[in-house]
Amino acid sequence: MAADRRANWLKGVLDLAVLACLRSGESYGYELAKALDGAGLGQIKGGTLYPVLNRLEEAGLVEAEYRAAERGPGRRYYRLTDAGRAALAEQGESWLDFHRAVRTLITGGGA
Numbered sequence: 001m002a003a004d005r006r007a008n009w010l011k012g013v014l015d016l017a018v019l020a021c022l023r024s025g026e027s028y029g030y031e032l033a034k035a036l037d038g039a040g041l042g043q044i045k046g047g048t049l050y051p052v053l054n055r056l057e058e059a060g061l062v063e064a065e066y067r068a069a070e071r072g073p074g075r076r077y078y079r080l081t082d083a084g085r086a087a088l089a090e091q092g093e094s095w096l097d098f099h100r101a102v103r104t105l106i107t108g109g110g111a
Contacts, residue, residue, distance in 0.1 A: 010041060016095055017041060018052055019080065019088040022062060026079035029053065053078055061087050 014036075021027065021035045029049055036044050056062045061084035068074040080088070 006042070010044075013095065014041075014044070014048070014052055015056060016088070016091050018049070018056065019061065019084055020092070022078060022080045022084070023088060026077045028075040028077050030075075032078070056084070060084075 017036060017039070018032060021032050021039075027035070029046060032053075033044050033046070033049055036042075036049075053062065053064070057064050057078070060081055062078045063081055064076050064078050066074055066076050
């Protein structure tokens, strides 16, 4: 039950979390998954992450570039667009407002 609840929460914030991971520079899927896990969001499988990246690209919030590798398969690198940076700032502030409201309810009014 707790895992289902956590998965539902993650669905609501994963796009924003991916944008936040790209704030400091470009990255590829596996690195993004490691960053999300390292941030405490758990293991995000490719079947969840890549549709998010595709959706963000279609919305013009990220750009992607395929690069061949000397060894092994090539990688698709993602980076924020100006629109992605603006969305991260706006949606990030909205998320923080929502988080504060929920935290206030849960803690009985404390910060």
